[in-house]
Amino acid sequence: MVCTKNTENNNLPRRQVLNIPAVVYGKTSAQLKEQYGVNELVLMNCNENPLGSSPLAIKAIQEEALNINRYPESGSSDLRQKLANHYGIEREMVLCSNGGDNIITTLMQTFLDEGDELVVGHPSFFVYGHTSGIMGAKLIKVPLKDYTYDLAAILQAVTPKTKMVIICNPNNPTSTILRQKEVDEFIAVLPQDCLVVFDEAYREFVEDKNYPDSLKYVKEDKNVLIIRTFSKLYGLAGLRIGYCLAPQKVMTYMARVVETFPVNRLAQVAAMAALDDKNFVTKVKAANALGKAYLIDELAKLGMKTAPAYANFIFTDTGMDSIKLVKDLEKRGILIRPAVSWGFPTCVRISIGTQAENEKLVKAIQEIKDEI
Numbered sequence: 070m071v072c073t074k075n076t077e078n079n080n081l082p083r084r085q086v087l088n089i090p091a092v093v094y095g096k097t098s099a100q101l102k103e104q105y106g107v108n109e110l111v112l113m114n115c116n117e118n119p120l121g122s123s124p125l126a127i128k129a130i131q132e133e134a135l136n137i138n139r140y141p142e143s144g145s146s147d148l149r150q151k152l153a154n155h156y157g158i159e160r161e162m163v164l165c166s167n168g169g170d171n172i173i174t175t176l177m178q179t180f181l182d183e184g185d186e187l188v189v190g191h192p193s194f195f196v197y198g199h200t201s202g203i204m205g206a207k208l209i210k211v212p213l214k215d216y217t218y219d220l221a222a223i224l225q226a227v228t229p230k231t232k233m234v235i236i237c238n239p240n241n242p243t244s245t246i247l248r249q250k251e252v253d254e255f256i257a258v259l260p261q262d263c264l265v266v267f268d269e270a271y272r273e274f275v276e277d278k279n280y281p282d283s284l285k286y287v288k289e290d291k292n293v294l295i296i297r298t299f300s301k302l303y304g305l306a307g308l309r310i311g312y313c314l315a316p317q318k319v320m321t322y323m324a325r326v327v328e329t330f331p332v333n334r335l336a337q338v339a340a341m342a343a344l345d346d347k348n349f350v351t352k353v354k355a356a357n358a359l360g361k362a363y364l365i366d367e368l369a370k371l372g373m374k375t376a377p378a379y380a381n382f383i384f385t386d387t388g389m390d391s392i393k394l395v396k397d398l399e400k401r402g403i404l405i406r407p408a409v410s411w412g413f414p415t416c417v418r419i420s421i422g423t424q425a426e427n428e429k430l431v432k433a434i435q436e437i438k439d440e441i
């Protein structure tokens with residue numbers, strides 16, 4: 070027998086993958102506790118929900134646990150219908166997936182070809198660059214202005230090759246927002262064949278009455294897609310459940326690419342229960358608003374200035390070497406994110422914690438400053 074296949078370079082991946090660094094996994098909580106010699110960690114580095122998860126969601130998971138020998142309902146129909154009713158749109162305009170990250174993957178697999186351009190603000194959510202890179206698309210990073218997406222500069226960056234613009238609102242890592250009027254003006258002048266993606270992972274925390282109603286664009290059949298998640302407000306980050314809302318002309322293509330079983334059984338029932346959990350939602354929003362105001366005030370007393378913050382995290386200029394500050398906090402078991410890799414060497418991103426955690430952080434920063 071003769072095999073004519075040339076086996077040279079047989080195990081090389083797609084060309085684009087060669088340019089992508091491997092994902093670096095963080096240490097486990099147990100490893101970190103051992104490393105810092107602490108019993109408890111204060112996790113203020115991942116924008117998670119410090120109050121736990123919706124109790125209704127937990128109850129729904131417990132009840133559904135007996136059915137996990139069965140595959141999940143593949144189209145998440147009940148959850149999609151519930152979300153569709155919630156937003157007053159058709160079920161076909163909702164797609165559920167394994168977290169907002171997985172929506173981004175499906176979105177980019179659907180729309181980005183090699184050589185297409187994707188325009189985003191910088192710094193913004195790192196996943197945009199990673200996933201578009203895998204597709205071979207060109208990422209155009211437009212610097213933020215005053216920590217905020219700069220729509221005028223984004224328009225300047227749009228070329229005939231621009232396939233997609235992502236607006237992260239509130240922006241991760243800066244927690245700033247764009248408002249209705251400026252977004253309306255932007256949508257009006259952007260070429261219509263350019264897909265506008267609103268990443269609204271943190272939208273439920275925003276209290277500003279001029280925050281854009283992006284759903285309006287979906288209902289008007291504009292070329293838009295909105296990303297939302299159950300990870301933040303509802304405290305279901307560990308379950309991995311997110312969704313997107315878009316007109317049918319966009320969804321018709323997404324539906325060709327999405328995995329067969331992207332959302333597991335437990336996540337589907339938990340998300341439906343969480344949507345009804347008004348008590349939890351009210352409690353989380355109130356605690357977040359109080360915690361955020363407390364942290365901004367206390368850090369200001371320490372001479373640190375925070376960018377206008379609308380999400381469940383703040384972006385603060387500490388005036389110090391942020392890597393050193395973060396390391397000193399880690400020694401006390403407190404985790405926050407330095408902004409060095411985002412181009413802000415003295416800034417940090419801090420997720421709002423419980424009141425006790427917020428107080429512990431402020432006290433620790435005070436001590437570290439006193440030591441200098």
Ligand SMILES: Cc1ncc(COP(=O)(O)O)c(C=O)c1O
Binds near residue numbers: 167270299306
């Ligand atoms: C801006 C933004 N979009 C999307 C996501 C994805 O969220 P998840 O995959 O947990 O639903 C995150 C997570 O941190 C985020 O910060």
